[in-house]
Amino acid sequence: MQNDYERNRIVAASAARGRPAGIEARGLVRDFKGGVRAVAGIDLVVSEGEIYGFLGPNGAGKSTTVLMLSTLLPPSAGHATVAGHDVVREGAAVRRAIGASLQESALDPYLSAREHMLLQGALHGLSRAAARARGEELLERVGLSEAAERKVKGYSGGMKRRLDLALALIHHPRLLFLDEPTTGLDVQSRTALWEEVRRLADEGVTVFLTTQYLEEADVLADRVGIIDRGRIVAEGAPADLKAEIGRPAVEALPEDPAQRERLAGVLARIGELLPAAAGGAVAVRLPAGARDLAEVVRALDAEGISLAELRLHAPTLDDVFLAKTGRSLEGGGDREEAQQEGAAAAGGQTGGSVRA
Amino acid sequence: MSGAFAHQLYALARRALVKTLRQPFQLFPVIFFPVILLAVNASGLAAATRLPGFPTRSYLTFAIATAFIQGAMFSLVNTGTNLAEDIESGFFERLALTPMRRSALIGGLLIGVGLMGALQSAAYVLVGEIGGAHLHAGIGGAALLIALGAIAAAVFGALGISAALKTGSGEAVQGLFPLFFVFLFLSSSNLPRNLLKAGWFHTVATWNPISYLLEGFRSLYIYGFDQTALLRCLAVLAGFATLFMGVMILALRGRMQRT
Amino acid sequence: MSGSAAQSSQGGIWAVARAIAWRNLRTYVRRPELFVPSLVFPLIFLAAFAGGLSALGGAPGFHFPAGYTAFQFVFVLLQSAMFAGLFTGFSLAFDFESGFARRLMIAAADRRGIALGYALVALTRATVTLTVVTGVALAAGMQVTGDGVEVFGLYGLAALLVFVGYGWAAGIAFRFRSIQAGPLMQTPVFLILFLAPVYVPLGLLKGWIHAVASVNPATFFLEAGRGLIAGRPTQLALAFGLALVLIGLFSLWARLGLRSAERGS
Known part of the structure; x- marks a missing residue:
């Protein structure tokens, strides 16, 4: 966290000088009618070229924050600059610098993708020729060239999202807001969108991304802010946040149940044994993280202990959320899906570690 | 009529009536719009x-008389919109999956809209009395106005039901309303036919069945029980009823095959 | 992304307005069901009033040199002008409800261009409707006894009323941001128009309707418009002045509404 603090300080200082395409918010609050406080004092700094993931459950205040930072909603209190411009006093300058793809795709079902590009270009003051050329380039980039003449009402959810992203990019924004860009998309569309976001970041675009998917924040974001009930409860690189919660553990199940005691003896030499793993398995915390996995395998091989199963348990961002709020991030209808994804990701990670 | 059938009819008619009465924005056009237009005109x-x-x-x-016909036309929109809402929300499907007879399903709705038509017609009679309209046919005429208003509401309601069954969309049902307003405008609603001086308008109004509906209601106010006007009015209602009920039955069959 | 180095865009007020007008007019072409009713209804009114009530032209005390069709044509013309503004406010409300307005709000550097764009749409709609209504009225034998300047004045008044209707409706649309507010836009205007001397001149109205019509702004517009088409201009300064005052007031109403939309309150 010390590193983050240092980085924030540097960015804040440079923002004052050269207006980099970053975000700085201090004490941002938004109240709605009826005394509902959707955002309850948010401080954050996003550096130029960074992908910042804003992770939280439904209703946590993610979208409200995006609406404030993108000048669609004024804060009730606090202050924010985007690309060096104050979101309240210099809204027009902020809008020139940013692109935004909000939760509802907000497309006109009776216009084609090409017409949308022309409209968006015109709204940003591009000449017709420039909007046309840029539109073609972006439609090609998001894979919509062939469908460019079709009315949007016949598009799938993934196509609409891709068009929305292309529209947000028409004026070469330096900063991009993506509000839950992959919600409701199938795995293939989601992966394609992630790749596009990464490419944009490689090109120097700052990306502020909200998501309720753990995997999305984990895989895509350089830094993650975890928001709950309108406040940021944790912030940092995903690996740092998880490391803060604890080291990974390994769980081993002997092929021969009689070998359990010997197995426990070997693993105890590597790290701290963890209480009662289920089904005759033995669990141990790895002091040096996943790097200890190789040592575990070598030690067991040397002792001639055969394993039926070996599993690596890495802490997830959900564990971070749980540690900070006492609740799990995954809930309701999204819970199952997110757990499946989490499981899929964990599986991949374990396999990778074993191979290493 | 079996007891179960009567009970089903009662339950559905009651629901249809209550649903309309509990939605003030549906009551407003039915009661106030014709009255305001009447006051202005x-x-x-x-x-x-x-x-x-x-x-x-x-x-x-x-x-x-125009208020009664406008009220019946609003019944078309309200009944159709309510049913379309039921179809959109899946409530209709739930009803269709019960052992309830289809005739009860539709009959209940028609009775509900008819009762609503009677209520709104009674309101128009009352407004007329307060405003100083002279009802030549007296108390019996008032009862007949209410009965005719109920029948007209049910007949127009049948078309609203047909549109809802056919399209399942409240928007489509509402799209029918202006069409009927055009019929009302191009009738003898503002002047008697003998004073329609533009030849083409006189011809259109003479061929427009809405003129005869209006003249039936109007005759009770101006002349008392004018048999010719009343019989023409009933003939138009019977003709509309046959046509709209036929369309409704076809639409119901189509909907049931989809459900 | 080629040229991803910051390239600031210049979405000024007119660029935004033109873009919005282009998109809406394109939508009307694609979806005639949104536009045709607003074109057909004035024709129905013209037929029902000018045709169905023509006998009123012979009522005792009714003297209008251009005839009853012209008398009613002015009502339908001015009503169509106001409703072109109202229907455009309806489109605006729909765009807010569907979320499309957010796209406009976030892309438009100068958001006044949004209000101006829809105003251009209203004017274009009115131009089409008024042309068709005029064509039909002339084909139906309407007499125009006013001269060219007077007729121009009539259409000038109609153009001002487009902005009156639009300003009122836009203010509602910005505040409610839902098509549910449609009746709120239309009902008061409808009432005000019909509480004016629609069927006969003010002098022939009796009782409460005369009292209401005497102070109803719509009466001044109708009397001035009818005077212009008949070549007997009357109350022009009052009608045009009133229209300009209403445009000023409703511009403020719409501007404050836009601020309310920007605040999200």
């Missing part, structure tokens, strides 16, 4: 009573 067109050949000295007495 009764004053704005009062000069028409000075035309030679105008049948009464009170324009309100002449024009109040």
Whole structure:
């Protein structure tokens, strides 16, 4: 966290000088009618070229924050600059610098993708020729060239999202807001969108991304802010946040149940044994993280202990959320899906570690 | 009629009536719109009573018939919209999956809209009395107006039901309303047919069945029990009923095959 | 992304307005069901009033040199002008409800261009409707006894009323941001129009309607418009002045509404 603090300080200082395409918010609050406080004092700094993931459950205040930072909603209190411009006093300058793809795709079902590009270009003051050329380039980039003449009402959810992203990019924004860009998309569309976001970041675009998917924040974001009930409860690189919660553990199940005691003896030499793993398995915390996995395998091989199963348990961002709020991030209808994804990701990670 | 069938009819008619009564924004056009339009026209067109050949000295007495027909047309929209909502929300499907007879399903709705038609017609009669319209046919005429209003509401309601069954969309049902307003405008709603001086308009109004509906209601106010006007009015209602019920049955069959 | 180095865009007020007008007019072409009713209804009114009530032209005390069709044509013309503004406010409300307005709000550097764009749409709609209504009225034998300047004045008044209707409706649309507010836009205007001397001149109205019509702004517009088409201009300064005052007031109403939309309150 010390590193983050240092980085924030540097960015804040440079923002004052050269207006980099970053975000700085201090004490941002938004109240709605009826005394509902959707955002309850948010401080954050996003550096130029960074992908910042804003992770939280439904209703946590993610979208409200995006609406404030993108000048669609004024804060009730606090202050924010985007690309060096104050979101309240210099809204027009902020809008020139940013692109935004909000939760509802907000497309006109009776216009084609090409017409949308022309409209968006015109709204940003591009000449017709420039909007046309840029539109073609972006439609090609998001894979919509062939469908460019079709009315949007016949598009799938993934196509609409891709068009929305292309529209947000028409004026070469330096900063991009993506509000839950992959919600409701199938795995293939989601992966394609992630790749596009990464490419944009490689090109120097700052990306502020909200998501309720753990995997999305984990895989895509350089830094993650975890928001709950309108406040940021944790912030940092995903690996740092998880490391803060604890080291990974390994769980081993002997092929021969009689070998359990010997197995426990070997693993105890590597790290701290963890209480009662289920089904005759033995669990141990790895002091040096996943790097200890190789040592575990070598030690067991040397002792001639055969394993039926070996599993690596890495802490997830959900564990971070749980540690900070006492609740799990995954809930309701999204819970199952997110757990499946989490499981899929964990599986991949374990396999990778074993191979290493 | 078996006891179960009667009970089903009662339950559905009650629901249809309560649903309308509990939605003030549906009641507003039914009651207030015709009354406001009547008040405005009764004053704005009062000069028409000075035309030679105008049948009464009170324009309100002449024009109040239009309120009954407008009310029946609003029944079309309200009934259709309510049913379309039920279809959109899946409530209709739930009803269709019960052992309930289809005739009860539709009959209940029609009885509900008919009752609503009676209530709104009673309100128009009351407004007329308060406003000073002279009801030549007396108490019996008032009862007949209410009965005719109920029948007209049910008949127009049948078309609203057909549209809802066919399209399942409240928007589509509402799209029918302006069409009927056009029929009302191009009828003898503002002046008696003998005073429609533009030849083409006279022809359109003479061929327009809405003119005869209006003249039936109007006759009770101006002339008492005018058999010719009342029989023509009933004939138009019967013709509409046959047509709209036929369309409704076809639409119901289509909907049930989809459900 | 080629040229991803910051390239600031210049979405000024007119660029935004033109873009919005282009998109809406394109939508009307694609979806005639949104536009045709607003074109057909004035024709129905013209037929029902000018045709169905023509006998009123012979009522005792009714003297209008251009005839009853012209008398009613002015009402339908001015009503169509106001409703072109109202229907455009309806489109605006729909765009807010569907979320499309957010796209406009976030892309438009100068958001006044949004209000101006829809105003251009209203004017274009009115131009089409008024042309068709005029064509039909002339084909139906309407007499125009006013001269060219007077007729121009009539259409000038109609153009001002487009902005009156639009300003009122836009203010509602910005505040409610839902098509549910449609009746709120239309009902008061409808009432005000019908509480004016629609069927006969003000002098022939009696009782409460005369009292209401005497102070109803719509009366001044109708009397001035009818005077212009008949070549007997009357109350022009009052009608045009009133229209300009209403445009000023409703511009403020719409501007404050836009601020309310920007605040999200």
